[in-house]
Structure formats: C-alpha cells, structure tokens
Amino acid sequence: MAGLRLGPLLRHIDQETGDAATVWVETDRPCTARVRCVGDAGAGGSARTFQIAGHHYALVTVTGLLPGAETAYEVLLDERLVWPLTGSRFPPSIIRTPDTASEQSVRIAFGSCRWASAPAGEKDPVGADALDTLAASLAADPKAARPDVLLLLGDQVYADETSKATRRWLAARRDLREAPGAEVADYEEYTRLYYESWLDPEVRWLLSTVPSCMIFDDHDVIDDWNTSAPWLAEMRDTPWWQERVVSGLMSYWVYQHLGNLSPTELAADELFAAVRQTPDGTDLLREFAARADADPAGTRWSYRRDFGRVRLLMVDTRAARVLEEQRRAMLDAGEEQWVRDQALEDPGSYDHLLIGTSLPWLLPPLVHDAESWNAALCRGERGERWARFGEDLRRRADLEHWAAFPDSFERLATLIAEAGSGPDAPATVCVLSGDVHHAYIAEPRWHTGGPDAHVLQLTCSPVHNGIPRSVRMGFRFGWSRSGRRLGRFLARHGRVAEPQIKWRKTSGPWFGNQLMTLTLRGRASTLQLDQARAKRGGGVRLATVLERNLTESE
Numbered sequence: 001m002a003g004l005r006l007g008p009l010l011r012h013i014d015q016e017t018g019d020a021a022t023v024w025v026e027t028d029r030p031c032t033a034r035v036r037c038v039g040d041a042g043a044g045g046s047a048r049t050f051q052i053a054g055h056h057y058a059l060v061t062v063t064g065l066l067p068g069a070e071t072a073y074e075v076l077l078d079e080r081l082v083w084p085l086t087g088s089r090f091p092p093s094i095i096r097t098p099d100t101a102s103e104q105s106v107r108i109a110f111g112s113c114r115w116a117s118a119p120a121g122e123k124d125p126v127g128a129d130a131l132d133t134l135a136a137s138l139a140a141d142p143k144a145a146r147p148d149v150l151l152l153l154g155d156q157v158y159a160d161e162t163s164k165a166t167r168r169w170l171a172a173r174r175d176l177r178e179a180p181g182a183e184v185a186d187y188e189e190y191t192r193l194y195y196e197s198w199l200d201p202e203v204r205w206l207l208s209t210v211p212s213c214m215i216f217d218d219h220d221v222i223d224d225w226n227t228s229a230p231w232l233a234e235m236r237d238t239p240w241w242q243e244r245v246v247s248g249l250m251s252y253w254v255y256q257h258l259g260n261l262s263p264t265e266l267a268a269d270e271l272f273a274a275v276r277q278t279p280d281g282t283d284l285l286r287e288f289a290a291r292a293d294a295d296p297a298g299t300r301w302s303y304r305r306d307f308g309r310v311r312l313l314m315v316d317t318r319a320a321r322v323l324e325e326q327r328r329a330m331l332d333a334g335e336e337q338w339v340r341d342q343a344l345e346d347p348g349s350y351d352h353l354l355i356g357t358s359l360p361w362l363l364p365p366l367v368h369d370a371e372s373w374n375a376a377l378c379r380g381e382r383g384e385r386w387a388r389f390g391e392d393l394r395r396r397a398d399l400e401h402w403a404a405f406p407d408s409f410e411r412l413a414t415l416i417a418e419a420g421s422g423p424d425a426p427a428t429v430c431v432l433s434g435d436v437h438h439a440y441i442a443e444p445r446w447h448t449g450g451p452d453a454h455v456l457q458l459t460c461s462p463v464h465n466g467i468p469r470s471v472r473m474g475f476r477f478g479w480s481r482s483g484r485r486l487g488r489f490l491a492r493h494g495r496v497a498e499p500q501i502k503w504r505k506t507s508g509p510w511f512g513n514q515l516m517t518l519t520l521r522g523r524a525s526t527l528q529l530d531q532a533r534a535k536r537g538g539g540v541r542l543a544t545v546l547e548r549n550l551t552e553s554e
Contacts, residue, residue: 001077001078001080002027002028002029002030002031002077002078002080002082003027003028003029003077003082004025004026004027004028004075004077004082004083005026005027005028005055005056005195006025006026006194006195006198006199007023007024007025007026007075007083007198007204007207007208008023008024008025008035008075008083008093008208009023009024009025009198009207009208009212009259010022010023010093010095010207010208010209010210010211010212011023011024011059011211011212011258011259011260012211012259012260012261012262012263013095013096013097013098013149013211014097014262014263015098015100015305015306015307015308016100016306017067017100018065018066018067018068018097018098018099018100019063019064019065019066019067019097020061020062020063020065020263021061021062021065021095021097021211022059022060022061022062022259022262022263022266023035023045023059023060023062023073023075024057024058024059024060024258024259025057025058025060025075026055026056026057027049027056027057027058027077028056029056030048030049030051030056031048031049031056031077031078032046032047032048032049032058032077032078032079033046033047033048033049033058033060033075033076033077034046034060034075034076034077034079035060035062035073035074035075035076036073036074036075036076037062037064037065037071037072037073037095038071038072038073038074038092039071039072040064040065040066040071042064043062043063043064043065043066043071044062044063044064044073045060045061045062045063046060047059047060047061048276050275050276050281051279051280051281051282052187052250052254052275052280052281052282052285053187053188053250053282054188055191055254057254059258059259059266061263061266062095065095065097066097067097067098067099067100067101068097068098068099068100068101068102069096069097070094070095070096071094071095071096071097072092072093072094073092073093073094073095083208088205089139090139090201090205091139091142091209093205093208093209094209096148098148098307098308103308103521103522104308104521105519105520105521106148106149106307106308106310106518106519106520106521107145107146107147107148107149107517107518107519107520108147108148108149108151108307108310108312108354108517108518108519108520109134109147109149109150109151109210109515109516109517110150110151110152110153110356110432110434110458110460110515110516110517110518111130111131111151111152111153111434111460111461111462111463111514111515111516112152112153112154112155112217112358112433112434112435112460112461112462112463113154113155113217113219113434113435113437113461113462113463113464113465114129114131114152114155114156114197114462114463114464114465115158115161115163115462115464115465116157116163116193116196116197116200116464117129117132117200117203117464118163119165125466126462126464126465126466126513127464127466127512127513127532127534128464128513128532128533128534128540129200129203129463129464129513129532130463130464130513130514130515130530130531130532130542131202131203131206131463131464131515132200132202132203132464132532132540133513133532133540133541133542134206134515134530134542135202135203135205135206136202136540137541137542138206138210139202139205146210147210147517148210148211148307149210149211149212149213149305149307150206150207150210150211150212150213151212151213151214151312151314151356151432152212152213152214152215152463153215153217153356153357153358153432153433153434153435153461154215154216154217154218154219154220154358154434154435155216155217155218155219155220155358155434155435155462155465156197156214156216156220156256157190157193157194157197157219157220158193158219158220159183159184159190159193159219159220159221159222159244159248160183160184160219160222160223161183161219161223162182162183162184162193163196165196166192166193166196167182169192170182170184170189173189179238179239179240180240180244183222183244184244184247185240185243185244185247186243186244186247187247187250187251189247190247190248190250190251191251194251194255212259213260213303213305213312213314213356214256214257214259214260215256215260215301215302215314215315215316215356215358216252216256216301216316216318216319216358217317217318217358217359217434217435218318220248220252221244221245221248221249221318222235222244222245222248223398224395224398224400225318226318226319226321226323227394227395227398227400228323228325228378228391228394228395228400229323229324229325230391231395232323242290245289245293246286246289246290246293247289249289249292249293249319250285250286250289252301253285253288253289254285257301258272260303260305260314261303265303271284271285271288292319293319296319296320296321296332297320297332297333297334297335299319300316300320300334300335300338301316301319301320302314302315302316302320302335302338302339304342306350307520309349309350309351309352309522310350310351310352310354310520311342311343311349311350311352311353311354312354312356313339313342313343313353313354313355313356314356315331315335315339315355315356315357316331316335317330317331317357317358317359317402318358320332320335321405325378325379325380326379328375328379328404328405328407328408329405329407329408330402330405330408330409330412331408336408336411339355339415340415343355343415343419344415344418344419347422347424347425348423348424350426351426351427351428351520351522351523352426352427352428352429352430352520352523352525353419353420353426353428353429353430353453354430354432354518355416355429355430355431355432356432356433357402357431357432357433358433358434358435359400359401359402359433359435360401360402360431360433360434360435360436360457360459361402361409361412361431361433361457362431362442362444362457362503363401363402363403363436363478364475364478364479364483364505365478365479365483365484365487365503366477366478366479366480366483366484366486366487367401367403367475367478367487368401368403368487369403369486369487369488369490369491369496370397370399370487370490371399371400371401371403371404372403372404372406372491372494372496373490373491373493373494373496374390374393374394374397374399374404374494375390375399375403375404375405375406375494376390376494376495376496377389377390377393377494378390378391378394381494381495382493382494382495401435406496406497406499409499410499410500413444413446413499413500413501414500416429416431416451416455417446417449417450417451418451419451419453420451420452420453420455421449421451421452421453422452425451425452425453426453426523427453427454427523427524427525427551428453428454428455428456428525428550428551429451429453429454429455429456430455430456430457430458430518430525430550431455431456431457431458432458432460432516433457433458433459433460433461434459434460434461434462435459435461436459436461436475437461437462437465437466437467437471437511438459438461438467438472438475438508438509438510438511439459439460439461439508439509439510439511439514439516439529440457440459440479440505440507440508440509440510441456441457441458441459441505441506441507441508441527441548442456442457442459442503442504442505442506443455443456443457443503443504443506444457444501444502444503445501445502445503445504446500446501447500447501447502448500454550454551454552456550457503458516458518458527459508460514460515460516460529461514462513462514463513463514463515464513464532465513467511472511475509476509479505479509507546507548510529510531510545510546512531512532512533513531513532514529514530514531514532514545515529515530515542516528516529516530517529517530518550523551524549524551525549525550525551526547526548526549526550527546527547527548527550528544528546528547528548529544529545529546530542530543530544530545531543531545
C-alpha cells in the first residue's frame, strides 16, 4: 500500500475565482493521490505521481471549491486515507478560499532563515522556532486570525550547515572526510533536509492548512551562492560542485518551485508535462537544472501572485545574477524587464505592491556604503591590488546584497518611484526581505521625484536561527551616526556616486526568532511583528513586539 512520506502542503489558492487550489504530496511509491473535500461532494481532485530519483510526488489541482468558504480536506493514496494522520492532535486541514464578491482583508506572514527544529526532548541551541510557535498557537485556537498566505523568503533548508542527526545520517552513507564533507552532496541528501524540516509535526500541519509562497536564498544551495565570477569559477573547479548545484536546483523545483505556480501556469509548463508523462523524470529534470545553472538567463524562478488588490512579485536574487565584474547586476536583462513589466502592468489595479526579495534592498547605511565601496574596488576603481583585496573581503564579509550591485540598486529605486507615482499610485510599496538575521523597518526619501506611495523596507529574519553578539553590535552600529560617517568615508575612497535616495530606520532592530504579518484591506496597511519566546513555567508563545499602521510615514 502506498504511504504518505511528506506533506500535504497547501500551496496555491486561486484568488480570482476562489474555486481552486493546489496540494503537494510526496509518497513512498507510485500511486494516485486524491484530495477529497469533506462535506462537499463536488470539490476535490486527483493526480498520478511522477518520479524523480526514486522518489514519488504529486501536485493535485483541487477544483469545485466554494468562494468565501473554509473546506476541510483529506488525502487518499489509491483510495486509502492517509491524511489526517491516525490519532492526529491537530485540527482538520482546511482550504480557505477568498470571497471574490466583496472586499476582503489579506493577511501575509513572512520571514526567512529556518534551521529545522531540534528533535523533541533536546534543547534547541537557537531558541524557540517562530513557525512552530505560530502553528501551535493556531492549532490551540482554530478560530484565531491566521495568515492567508505564508511567504518563506529563502533558506528553507541549509545545505551547508547540517544538524547532528543529518551528519550522522550522512556519515552512514559516505566518507565525510571527502568533500563536501558534512554538507549535502546529491539529490537524495537534499530530500533528507526537507524531511527533517517539514516532518516537524507543527510545521507539517501548518503547511497543510496555510498556503505558502517560497523563493530560495544562498543556503538552499551554499553560503554566498553566486557572490562573484571568481567565486563561481573556483566552485566549478571542484569535483563535487556540479552535482551539488544541479541537485539543489532539482530539489528546489520539486519541493518549492512547482507549488508557487497557478494551475494555469502548471498547465503551460512544458517541463512539468514532460516529467509527468515519462515513467522516470530524473534525466529530464537533471538536464533542465544543468542548463539553468549554465545559462541562468534561460530560466525564470521569479513569479507573480495577486491577492485581490495586493500584487506580490517574488524576485530571484540568486540564480539570475550577472557576475561579469564590469556588468554586475542582481538581475539579468530579461529578469529585470519582467519585474518592471509586472510592477507597471495595469496601473490602478492594485492598492499595494509587495516585492519579495530574499536580500534586503535597504541595509544599515554603513553596510550599504561598505558594499558599494567593495564593489568599486572589485571592478578596479582603485587598481589591481585593491581589487584583489576587495574580492577577498567580499567573500569573507558576505558583501553581496543589492548595494553590492549599485546599478541594480539604482534601477530598483527608479522602478519603485515610477510604480508608486501618479493618480493610480498604490497606497504602499513594500520590499519584503530576510537574510540578515534581524528585523527592522526602513523608509527611503528620494532627493527628487519621489513617489506618492509610502515606500518601506520590511526585513524579518530569522524564523529559527541565531546571530552572534558581535554581528548584532555591528548591525546596531551600522544604523548609528558614527556608522553613517564611516560609510561615507568608505564611499568617497571608492569614488562611489551618491544614490538617488536616503533612508532611515523607523523601527527596530529586533533580534530573535520572529515573523512579520502584513494586514492589507483597501488602501489601509498594518504590520505586526511577533517573536517566539519562552513562557514562565514552560512552553513557548508568540509575543507581539510591534503593531504599526504603515499607511502613513513616521
């Protein structure tokens, strides 16, 4: 009998019609996966599994749902009930569809950087998991306000920083004295990371009942992935890198990317169709992943989702880079044009524009100036000796955010100003980011020609990870007046042009395991920041540390 190995994950809900959704599962053998909606005989869907590297998956399109309803569902494999799990302590998994006939609020929770939680009974070295804690609070009170969608902004798994349990599993499989050591090496080892992260009971239930959108960051493949052309050349000279990056992209396509797509997009996806039509899609997917690594401009991982009058653009800031030093760009020309087209399409059709990018656009000013200075050194602004120093520093200090791609930073600022201006301007333009293991709000001001919309950088990480005390102090100093002065000194040394905007931190920084939640209704926007904290007497809770109206500037 077929068994459920991982999932279900509720991924996409049709926001236009409110009558369809997608549900992802991994099974332990070939079978037909069926989603059966409880109490609604007309709703449901089924799909035959497809095979990748000996693993079996299905992405089921559920149709016939009622708009504006909460519908419990079950999963059957070859007509045998496998979800909910026998004896489950969690409420039923539900699909909650939007009421397309009336204005609805949209709640969007987001964060990044999640190590898998420690096994039950073990002390967690980085504290309570914010995603676990959110799940536990929702399970304890099913009527509590819950997110309409969860945005996971990168580092859903850590291929280069494995747990003790995973290292033991790897050691039983191969000799860890040989590269890449205790990091993952191939597709099978990537599946282990997803099991470790998503079989966590609380997270498994949460992902079964709250839709999710995902995008990768560096640790999904390796720290500082695509930081520079010399870095990439060195990695490609190692005997293990090709298998690592191809397996990383293959597993991302299966476990994260497919669920980001709508049923219409899935129906038009030639690779998805080909993989489902062949008994074993491994070679097809491997060839695709190899091409995507060799020619990033030929693959688009970015995508758009509309939630009523809220437009979300999830932007790939890792694989789409141009690394040639004199042409460095965060996004290749085709990707950048796509982002521009999506942001400017049909002005007036949205009240809020959200740009999801794993890497923050606006950093502490000292960090921004240090990265711009470093970029100038690396392209030879101060000569060859400084260029060599700059490349070494770039890797050691992770200087690879938007500021390290100055032209891309400026073009994004220009696009935001354009999208946020005019009689049809949205109320807010928010850049949603993670990566830097703390949370803050920053607000830019244009020297000339600023937008009508309120523009904010909303940064929230980690969901479950740590940050050294020295790095905390560095980020705090980066926002200070002294830090700003030091940053401008570096910028002058690098002959860096002044950016078209200035910005200031208006809330934060906060350190801890945390999630931000945007609530958008009409042109109103509010933000809440919750941290996972220990309760007196045991247990954990989500503590609200910020509630703020974002519609107006501070």
